[in-house]
Amino acid sequence: MLLAAPALAQAPVDPVVIPAPKPAAAAPLAPAAAPVAAKPRKVETATPNAMRGVVIGALDKRTGETRAFTGRPGQYFTFKGLRVIVRACEATPPWEQKLTGAFLLIDEALLRGGVRRVFSGWMFAESPSLHPLEHPRYDIWVKSCTMRFPDAGPDTVVAGRAVSSASAAGASKAKKSPEIPSADASIPR
DSSP states (O other): OOOOOOOOOOOOOOOOOOOOOOOOOOOOOOOOOOOOOOOOOOOOOOOOGGGOEEEEEEEETTTOOEEEEEEOTTOEEEETTEEEEEEEEEEOOTTSOOOEEEEEEEEEEOTTSOEEEEEEEEEESSOTTSSOOOOSSEEEEEEEEEOOOOSOOTTOOOTTSOOOHHHHHTSOOSOOOOOOOOTTTTSOO
């Protein structure tokens, strides 16, 4: 059974008139200025991918053979029937909690020819069970990633060094709350 919706009462609507924009006065043409070359900004970054070093461990579960492969992102290595391509590796700076990972593509050669992708993703050295290769015969894991980091960044605070005026300018300008006397100060002795 269908019910008809009640008719909505429509209130009369006043039309809104928007005035047309007035034409702007024509500005005299100025001679074209020569383009200003922007100064290149020096940016401190971590190590480029091509200069990072990665160490990958491999295990054949049937024979117990283990190997460590050292390379750079963009390179690959073969271990028995696997081809491991390292796309990237990352490590946290020394002043943060240690975390090392690599993005790996792992392909397996099939007996009838061809290749099958068995893993694609990040693997982490500190938690190998987070994203493991699930293969009945092989184990692959990340051992390390070598990177360089700048000694100090623009916001780095070093103990014993005076605070610069630039960082003092970032101090809060909010009104401070009045000091509240402690309960111990009001008790006569």
